[in-house]
Amino acid sequence: MNDILASASKALAEVTPATLEDLGQATEANLTKTWRGNLARIAIEDLSGRADLTQTTAAISQLADAVIQRGLALAEAEHPLPEGTRLAIIAMGKSGGYELNYVSDVDVVFVAQGDLSAASNLAARTMQICSAATWPIDAGLRPEGRNGALVRTIGSYLEYLKHWARTWEFQALLKARACAGDMRLGQEWMDAIAPMVWEASLRPGIVEDVRAMRRKVEQSIPAHRAAAEIKLGPGGLRDIEFAVQLLQLVHGRGDESLRVRSTLEALDALVEGGYLGREDGADLARTYTFLRTVEHRLQLQQLRRTHRIPDDGEKLHWLARSLGHRSVEQFRSEWAKHAATARRLHEKLMYRPLLEAVTRVPTNELQLSTEAAHSRLSILGYADPARAMGHIKSLTAGLTRTATIQSTLLPVMLRSFAASPEPDRGLLAYRQVSEKLGRTPWFLKLLRDGGPAAVRLARLLGSSRYLTNLLLRHPESLRILSEDSELAPRNATDLAAGLFAAVDRHSDPHAAVAVIRALRRRELIRVAAANLLLLIDIDEVGTALTDITDVTLQATLRAAARAVGSTVPIAIIGMGRLGGGEMGYGSDADVLYVHAGTTDEERTHAREIIELTQKLLAAPAGDDPPVDLDAGLRPEGKGGALVPSLETYRRYYEKRARLWERQALLRARPVAGDEGLCEQFIALANEHRYPQGGLSDAELIEFRRMKARVETERLPQGADPSWHTKLGRGGLVDVEWSAQLLQLRHAAQIPQLRTWGTVPALQAARSARLAETGALDDLIASWQLVSRVRNAITLSRGTSRDELPRNAAELQVLAQILGYEPDSEEFTDRYLRLTRKGHIAATKLVYDVDNLNGLN
Incomplete structure (x- = not known):
């Protein structure tokens, strides 16, 4: 020594x-x-x-x-x-x-x-x-x-x-x-x-100010010196000190235990208060101690102020020996490990979205146990403050680590719930999810450290009964909330690859379908969360929900066929919104079944496979949204064979199919089953849905008659046509029939019109100048808004509904889900304006002969 x-x-x-x-x-x-x-x-x-x-x-x-x-x-x-x-x-x-x-x-x-x-x-x-x-x-x-x-x-x-x-x-x-x-x-x-x-944390932009100051300090070091700097450079002491001080400033307003001066004391207090994970706190303390010890040894070498590691030579060897290392390499390895820890945790702590959220919570709301909490909850918008206090007390009861962390999270969560459409329901759901997951080590850690997860969860639980029901069935899915990339919908190919491998491990079809349901549930959570957080648009939602349904049908058909023990060629053809790739959360899955069996045994097997497929998907599954398969569009409707042969379809479409059935074929799309049979069916469908020469005058009259009957006879009694999203003015039927009329008349000559989706068909018609551009744009805008509204209704209520709510509170919830300000008439004004323009465009396009002749 x-x-x-x-x-x-x-x-x-x-x-x-x-x-x-x-x-x-x-x-x-x-x-x-x-x-x-x-x-x-x-x-x-x-x-x-x-x-x-x-x-x-x-x-x-x-x-x-x-x-x-x-x-x-x-x-x-x-x-x-x-x-x-x-x-x-x-x-x-x-x-x-x-x-x-x-x-x-x-x-x-x-x-x-x-x-x-x-x-x-x-x-x-x-x-x-x-x-x-x-x-x-x-x-x-x-x-x-x-x-x-x-x-x-x-x-x-x-x-x-x-x-x-x-x-x-x-x-x-x-x-x-x-x-x-x-x-x-x-x-x-x-x-x-x-x-x-x-109280400084209430200053606007304080979190970003601290971040900016840290960046400024780091940028002040010449690039060639930064790697050797243990104080100011990346992975240095300032990384730890700035992160700790930011957490103190933000949380110390409501927690006096954080009002300590030394960095190591502050780390202990942050861990004890639940603001910092035990492991992260221990890692930061070890790294801080190491870096400060290195700093001291450097300064004792020549009793001069320095924070730079020597490049090489005796000074570096002395430094390594004084720290107890046998070699310079050993010292460098430990230094690199600690520098990486400091930088990683600096980024993790400094850039928590939760920090900004805490700064927006008034000081009096940071204390959950005060007598004034009840009145504050009422002011925030909770309809039943007493029950809300009951949830809070349950979540924070006891001296457990879980209760401590909940106490740090709840002030932000309560205010986030208050900003959501249904605060009371959101808090109840949060309690239910917490009780399911509270003992799992990752749950509260995710909310505290997982980027925007906590704020996002509050918004989702306070907005959507549909998503809440799914999360209560599959709470592990909360992990996806921390990263935008995790909320991006998976495509059908990726979904199918993973699911088929899992399904093939189960010989029992009921066990296989349990795996299928679990994947479907997880993916519905992913899509609904991304939708509610406004990370994906209506076209992406439709594609994602369609992909999920496609893969669900493919995997279930695969399990059913294996259980029956037959290889008879079978295909499932998507129709309606499934065929158009436009599935909503409340959409039925319209399908046609077709087989290519040649013997009575194969025909029997085909029926058994499809019946088992339907049975497996129809089995009760708690709060999971059902997979309602509807084969009512098959030949002869519900009175016809459930699984006709390809030849049966051929004879029917050639001799007996009516115009509306050919119109329905515009959305026929192969979904599952034998690829060769799918191709044959689509080739058959093309002959009848894209007729050479378009529609005859008699067929045009028939089309208009059917459209008029839909408008007058199918609208429920007492329904307001301005508020009905499916059959009302500018609703789905208005727009989709307009697009389909253009396809029936022109798709034989214009290949771009041979598409399953409504918007792609209208876009193709616009490119081909088949109608006025403004009218087609109005139809697209109306369809997209109505589709968003229908999805939002299902997300909000947990069940589908075709009409906008009349109740002002429900309407406000719907508007907030769609991204409009609460207590604003902007949403209803926009809805009525766009659907009115869409209805005008549809009426002109369907009933005005000049428009149907095209502009080119």
């Missing part, structure tokens, strides 16, 4: 160790020697292993206090203060946090009362004495920096903090403490500024 100390600092090794009592008697002439003697004493304890990092930095900080106190006494002997004048010196930065380095500036500010001129002279002389003999004393953290007054009153400080202070100045004040002079005045100053410091 003596060899290490001697090589660490010749200056210290030659000094007789001293005590703080010695320093208290020092003159200006021997202040330096006594100071060095104290540093030597501290270094001996440090390098011998008798003092840990916390003890070492506290001892150095206490030495700084003693230096300032002695410097003040020597200065006051020269410049005594007039009667009634008081001066307090406030330690800042690492000195204030009892974290001072061996070689460092000692940051201070001065506060006075009485004769400020005399106090300023005394402060300046104190700095001069101390800086000449020991460390530089730096008052640059005072208001207005080096351009500001050296000494201020408490009132002057408060005015500055109120009107002009920047975020970093409040951050610096986290470590402030009185260290010398009139300690009572210092405490008065601390008591006065503390409320402003801890």
Whole structure:
């Protein structure tokens, strides 16, 4: 140890160790020697292993206090203060946090009362004495920096903090403490500024301010030096300190246990309060201790201020040995590991969306157990505050880690629920999900650390009964809420590959369909969440829901065929919204079944396979949305064979099919089964849905007659045509029949019209100039809005409905889900305007002969 100390600092090794009592008697002439003697004493304890990092930095900080106190006494002997004048010196930065380095500036500010001129002279002389003999004393953290007054009153400080202070100045004040002079005045100053410091998180943009300051500090280092910087560079001490201080500023407003000065104490408090995971807290503490120890060893080498790791040579070897490493490589490996930890957790903590959410919560809402909580819940919009308090008490009861973390999350969650359409239902659902998952280690960690997961979950649970029901069945799916990439819908190919492999492991079709249902449930959660969070548009929703249904049918048909033990060629053809790739959350799956069997046994097997497929999908599945297969569009309807042969379809369409059945074939799309049979059926469908020469005059009259009957006879009695999303003005039927009429008339000559979807057909008609562009645009806009509304109704209510709600509260919920402001008529105005324009366009296109002739 003596060899290490001697090589660490010749200056210290030659000094007789001293005590703080010695320093208290020092003159200006021997202040330096006594100071060095104290540093030597501290270094001996440090390098011998008798003092840990916390003890070492506290001892150095206490030495700084003693230096300032002695410097003040020597200065006051020269410049005594007039009667009634008081001066307090406030330690800042690492000195204030009892974290001072061996070689460092000692940051201070001065506060006075009485004769400020005399106090300023005394402060300046104190700095001069101390800086000449020991460390530089730096008052640059005072208001207005080096351009500001050296000494201020408490009132002057408060005015500055109120009107002009920047975020970093409040951050610096986290470590402030009185260290010398009139300690009572210092405490008065601390008591006065503390409320402003801890309310600073209410300042607009404070989180981004701290992030920006960290980036600025990092960018101030030349690129060629950054990798060797253990203080300011990426993965350095500032990464940890900024993250910890940001968490303190944000959460300390509501939790006094976080109002501590040292970084390691703050880490302990953050872990204990549930704001930081135990593992993350331990990793940060180890890394901080390692980096500070390295910093101390670097400074002891030549007793000079440095934070750079030497490139190579004896200095680097000495550093590695002094830290207990056998080689430079071993030291570099540990350093790289700790630097990576500091950077990873810095990014994780500094960029939590939860931080911004907390800053938006008023201080009085951060306390969940106060008597005023009940009234605050009422003000926030909870219809039953008493029941809400019951949920809160249940979630935060006891002294468990789970209850602690819930206490940190709930203030934000409660306000997020309040901003959702149904706060009470959202909080109830959150309690139910928490009770299901509260004991799993990842759940609360996900909400606290998982990016936007907590805020997103609150929005989803407070918006959608449909999604809530699914989440209660499959709460593990909450994991997807932390990353946008996890919310991107999976395509049919990827879904099928994973599902088929899973299904093939089960010989029992009921076990196989359980796997299928689980995948469907998970994917519905993914799509519904992305939809409600406005991450995907209506076309993407339709495609995703269609892909999920396709794969569900493919996998179930596969399991049923294996159970029956037949290889008879069977195909499932999607019709209606399934065939058009436009499935909604409440859509039935319209299908046609076809087989290519040639024997009675094969025909029997085909029927058994399809019946088993339908039975498996129709079995009760709790709150899972059902898969309703509807084969009513088959030849002869419900009176015809369930699974006709391809030849039966051929004869029927050639001799007996009516216009509406040929119209329905416009959406016929292969979904599952034998690929060759699918191709044959589509070739047959093409002959009848894209007729050469379009429609005859008689067929055109028939089309219009059918459209008129739909408008007049199928609309439910008492329904408002302006509010019915399917059969009303500008609703789905208006738009889809318009698109299908264009296809029936022109698809034989214009291949681009041979598409299953409504919007693609209208877009193709626009490109071919088959009608006025404005009218086709109006039809597209109406269809997209109506489709969004229908999905939103199902998401909100948990069940499908064709008519907009009449109830004002339900209508407001619907508007919020769609992204409109609550209590605004913007949604209804837009809906009525777009559907009215869509209806006008549809009427003109269907009933105006000139428009049907095209414009080209």
